[in-house]
Amino acid sequence: MQDIAKAAGVSPQTVSRVANGSDAVKPETRQRVEAAMERLGYRPNYAARALKHGRFQDIGVVMFNTATFGNARILDSIVANAADDDYSVTIQTMCHGAERTLSAAIDRMQRQPVDGVIVVLEERISDFVGYKPPREFPVVLICESAADHCPTVDADQYGCSTAIVDYLMSKGHKTVYHIAGPSTSRAAESRARGWREALEQMGARVPSMYIGDWCANSGYQAGVALAHDPDCTAIYAANDQMAYGAMLGLQSAGKRVPEDVSIVGVDDSLVDMVPRLNLTTMKLRFDDIGATAFSMVRRQCEGEKIPVGVKTVIPPELIERGSVLDIS
Template sequence: MARSTQISMQDVAREAGVSPQTVSRVANGSDAVRPETRIRVEAAMEKLGYRPNYAARALKHGEFRNIGVVLFNMTTFGNARILNGITAAARDVDYSVTIQTMRSGAERTLKAAVERMKQQPVDGVIVVLEERITDFAEYKPPRDLPVVLVTEGAADHCPTIDGDQYGCSTAIVDYLMSKGHHTVYHISGPVSSRAAESRAKGWREALEQLGAEVPPITIGDWCADSGYQAGIALAHDPNCTAIYAANDQMAYGAMLGLQAAGKRVPQDVSIVGVDDSLVDMVPRLNLTTMRMKFDEIGAAAFSMVRQQCEGEYVPSGVKTVIPTELVERGSVRDISA
């Protein structure tokens, strides 16, 4: 079988009846092309199956206008919304996004993830680092490839950004305690999660600062079923009048578990979640929550890596924190009166 011939700009130019320079302008998104000419060139590209040579473009212009994104998975609400924020911000300035997921086993490191992404035509990399990995503290990015981490905690060698994981917990505890509750029970995320660890720390230290009893923590897995089981168990604790669940799925599951065990929300037990992920999914949603602005986090992470790609300085060792927002619905009762 004969090898297929790669279509060149000259081929497209002949088909469209324009110069190769005009084809180049269209391929690179230049505004210096008349709309009718652009349509004719794009039609010729599609007819011939032309694909821009990004490697050659990078050699000429010094950039691919493409950002790599590495995630542990793309199915969680937070990751999906962060990715949406990244891709929307990239689209607005004619950047592309290449996505990879973190490998398991010995290659589950920052170094391995970035090196694998470096094999792609990317100008910089964003790593959404939701789990603990072994080389976080000592990792140094390549000199020729900017790296931004979306994670809890500052990194010495990379710019980092995240929502206010710790602060959202202290705010929730203060809010529930202001409603007259003597303490707040906590359903945390999995022990592998950096965000869950920080939220649990904020909960514990907020209670300690207020001089309140710190109840035993309940470990969940971000899913509604774990919240449901926790709700059933906590329904039998007479001291439990307020629950803070580390995400909305577990909070909603806990509401159902409490109700299945004969407790009313909020008359008997108040509950608050985090992330506001159930809006437009659960009819008549009554859950008070702390909204995480994931799309804003993604857009800001893209801006940080793009700034570095374009030669601007973005400091390492400092974490950019995107504040959260309390959304009051009807799952909290004021018992102070």
């Protein structure tokens, strides 16, 4: 800063004001200081800035993986919103071969220069109930259930299923078959529970459930099997990949979609990948989930209190295409 001050002909205090974005600097002086910074290769020392201001302007994100469609969209939204507010993002995944707990994940993230953390809890963990984050270290959870001590946000996974069942039953189908996600997934568990309880409340038969792995091949195998069930006229798959695989499996066994079997997926993940996509789906607004989670943690970092014990729900949106037939 002394070098910059000398080169620009100003005081070190003026250089500090420019580096910290203060408005108390004349535009022509700011330009002269910034030109000197550029010429001499000055970069702010964020560790020193954090010591002075109490913040690193960096948010941590913890995920089980970054490859699934929903996680990738959530992460992209967090990064984009962080950049808009001049924050950086530090990413970690849950350790393999170690106990996967909130306590361990937050402890690891606290060793990094971050001001707070967002945890995407797509799997069950042992210390979710009753977990208390460290004092003065904001934690936001993206998960299905509201946490007692952390702000929580997510899509309505359960309501997504009940809405799909209502939709298919309103088209004249007597029941709805379900291709579920893996048993380790909290979202898959909630979607399966919503499907089952919606049918029970309507007094409809609850068929056997097929369990997939989120991938199209598992949907294909389920589709081939369901093609031989004469009572199967409607299928709800827990994501679009399995739904699209089921469509192909049904067609390979001689069934037509939607003339013989109607299908609905979840997440609207194939719209930019499959040409002439004909799959009706329940779109989960992952971008809004990421944006809301970032807003929650940033506001806490800046001193605002965010309610805990309740979940902020981002409602899904039904996207109707051509994979459902009204048979009523």
